[in-house]
Amino acid sequence: MPPTGHRRSSGHHGSRGASARHDDDAPLIPILARKVREVESKAQKGKVGPTNRTKFQVIAFLVREERRRVKADTEISDGTRAELLKRLDGVATILAKIAARDTSLIALLEVEQAASPVAQKLRRDWLIESGAKLSDDELIITTAPVAPTPSVPASLAAKQVLPPSAKAHRRSSPFLAPDLRPAAPTAPRRRLDGWELMGPLYKAFETGAGGTAASMTLPDAPRIDRLAPAGREIMKHQARFVEAAKRGHRTFLLADEPGLGKTAQSLLAASVSGAFPLLAVVPNVVKMNWAREAERWLPGRVASVINGDGDTVDAFADVLIVNYEVLDRHLSWLGDHGFRGMVVDEAHFIKNLGSQRSQNVLALSRRIRERTPDHNPLLLALTGTPLINDVEDFNAIWQFLGWTNGERPNAELARRLDETGLTPADHGFYPEARQAVIDLGVVRRKKIDVAADLPDKLVADLPVELDDDLGRSIRAAETEMAQRMYASYERIILARGSERTARGLVDHDIMRLVAQGELDDGSGSASGENVFSMVRRIGQAKAPLAADYTAQLARSVGKVVFFAKHIDVMDQAERVFAERGLRTVSIRGDQSTPARQEAIDAFNTDEGVSVAVCSLTAAGVGVNLQAASNVVLAELSWTAAEQTQAIDRVHRIGQAEPVTAWRIIAAHTIDTKIAELIDSKQGLAARALDGEQREAGPQDSVQLSALLHLLEQEISR
Template structure:
């Protein structure tokens, strides 16, 4: 265990008997902690309104709740307060408590954080102490000292998965042929980690904030070496592009952990394969979506033909245990954790790394446990997180990726990042800390290039909306159902307003917090109900079904005039209807779906790219939205809209990739006069988060509410006459 002391403790030298508060006749001087709690609880409330709270704000919620409890007890026991002053302070504390309760109603998982033994982590204790010091409290020395608990080392195979572990027969043969792992002879420092100036500060929240505000501007890309004079990496017949070469030179210079966040289509797979070659990081493990396993094996063969790759499927009975690169999909990783953890891996790549953003998922825990084992076995393993869309809903989506790379442990920065933050000479109390902190994290290995900056020969893409009118009986029933849903939301809103006599609204004025609460409750009920009742999900699906014939007809016309077309839909029945229409029109198609085997999917992709008789690829948004190369087409039809901007971007970028030599156009088919129009608008508005956090663009902040929640809020306002 190591002991850390807040820098601010140097400013506070108080005997143990010092009183907690200094008396004053001014309102906030009598209770200086209350305005701090009020400000902090509003910050947590704002986050809760936008979706699931991240780890930092969950801790903040804990600390606010316990300080409210402590402050309430202090106020009641303070004999120096007048009755009026005591009543006023208790009323203000009740206001903070009310917001806490309202926030917990939005995210019921917060309720368990109120247990007495919950706010005991070093991060919570440190946050509590910092707020008390900010309020002017005089703390005893034992309250200034925060003791960090040693982090628990996760086991690679959790007990719940122990019975599922398999060991492919060939792996046994590999172990018998070489029963000993090659020792890591690099020097390891045995000196204790020196205490740093920032050890006592809560830093994760400020780090997220630095990215959320785009502090300092500029693209999130570390300084990279210049393009070398000679291309020493490309195999015969291939050529590494300039932006790829600069990344690989950073690997050659010794950098080993990267968040490679290049926009989709800029060759992240090829860069990773070559990075492993440059670093000698074999055996290498690539954890990838199932849909791209075959493509990964091909890229290994293409860019490093002297290396062997093997794809792990099922129990891995047919793998090549002596391969250099092991490729496994997320879904089957859980049964291979044991032998992969003992294989002596020297590198690990996580493709579409935003898949691990949910830290509570087994998928995320499996990946993080293997990464921890790599760091135990190697002093400096190659760790690559690949994703063109690292941020989906919130800046704290970075959390799992940073943990995988070893930059943080979730509660605080790791030693290397802490050293860089400490070198700034600043603290989170300094405004200039935030651009410096963002730059420090970027220097750890974030690489983000945009197509327009690094691939001048890659054509721009255009997203064109095609409104269609659903003027048949089915379309009219959809619009009627939409009006009924909006009216249901409006009725709930009016009932809540009527029950709250303290809500004072002017003519035509609407309480947005109550609108959000009504929409949130409807969304949760819809998720629970599934397809059993009329809700926002069934409504959007019905819209997709209504558009299926119109979308397919447009795609068929487009194919006849421009050649190959990629047709994306979200639901199987929409894909089925489209394929039937194309068959009736005499157009040959291939299909990419989630239930296909990897060889069948790759065969379909090859047919689309290489067979001139195949005119349209009918693809599932979820099954074909990542990792596929379909640049034989330059036109995409989006028959159904996604719920996220990232999913839409990923789909379009199956065509807008390196190797594309024509301008790319994505045609969004949108049902006019329905919620479809609003969803398209909301998807476009979500582009601002990544532009602000990763690209440093001066984009106005947009709500980070989910598209579903925002769409329901729109319906409610529309029904109330204030759309």
């Protein structure tokens, strides 16, 4: 019952009692205003996924419901009614803006009821938060069973191939051993079954609830190393992970910082778990490295790489290695192969649930789980950067591991949440929920904590002046872009007659609207300039300066790794190095796997090779370049994760020297702000994974934040 002494409101969804933080007349409106801002923030970043689509639908439904209630309420004055309707109109206006950005949402505005179980749960939870008294029918929400998803989508059926050795494998072993154990009992109904839990689980990590590192409790390492093969030795943090797999744990998000040996840990975990055959889904650039690592850590086992249509693959191998790009044509036979384990390397590659790559990986993991006799295969998601921009980046990884189905937790996680005795309405729920997920198998170790002998890492910024014609044209283009946005801002201000600006205040909502419009407009100015082309031109202008500094480093300290985003910047740098008489190797996206590995080996072993010229995207993952201890970042990435991955090609186990990454920053340009924004993005992972009490920085994309900075500077002049 609502607390006595508070005003009760009428309406078909029951009476509402306002708490101290809600308006007495309409306690639901502040909640709707807060929720619609959350969805708007995601929409501005292009993150209107399933969860936020459902929130959008429920907000629209409740706005209509609340409007009817306010109009019919005879206990409030006409002035109060007008004010409440105006506030509801404000929420509806934001919904319309969001729908204008993503027109597929318009259909949800027309739906007259929140029909799905998730939508019903959201509606119920928000009404309870507002103090509503609900009927039993509204409190108890039933969930329809989820229809099974085929392992091969119909759209990919025609692409499926069956390698010759896979045919032979089927003939030699046409059936999997039957699972004769009794079926698991139906999960009992739990206290939290009616609650929407995915949003609170994300929030638990977003806020860093609990303030502790996101790592499950691992057993102590064995006193005598019986986990590594004869003649090899693993570090203590690796041994503790492998020991956990040996003792029966079967699902892991191994989120160790890059360079701590996740590949070796995965292969040894498969060995002690008997999880063969093992499927490894990896980026193309590391397929050969995975085969080499399997040879090192699994002597006596056979690893085979799937290329193209798989004509050369050995389907009888213990470890099959396939890259994301060719996975779509092998779904059928891989799904029926009888794998006992699956590894997804660089698992942040599947964060976009709408991509075919993500759908392929999730379909295979479901199939492997179904086909494993105990339905408990070894599933490993490996990534040093599981969070790129948003906590919902966890979504696909959790689904791969079977911890959730995207809409609700699995039975084990639901049981753990239920045992807390709390609900998402309780503040104490969030640290408990975060820990419940961690205990399912999140393992996160930082280099500073587990590799005491690993040398320090320093990121040093080197500002450079672009004082040539190209530099002057870049600054002119920045000025033109800022003035173009300011003109748009002024037009909107004048058209709306904003009260804030009449008082000399900046309207940040309009600023965001203008900056987002600039970002969405691919053409930019009449000359075709936009934030992306401008940053590329800055990279071109910095290229000779960055290459010159790299050449000086190579002459004074030895081998250097040079990173750039664009091929033309790499080409410019290589011309400079050739003119200086420096031998180089190149690691690019258009190379074959053998050619790439040959370049890596030459850099690491040939004393005559001074510089590795690398693509941020092609060489930023799964590449070991620890023969160098100096890295030059000639161009800035749009994400902190990409920058970290690049530096950690050098800063990894086996490195004997302190590592310095030199970021070349174009002074007095947008480049300086981008560097600052990249650094601020480190806060999300630091809170969510490492338990650090750090500010998250802006949640907008780096591109949008940079444009807002330009516009704000222009307004303040």
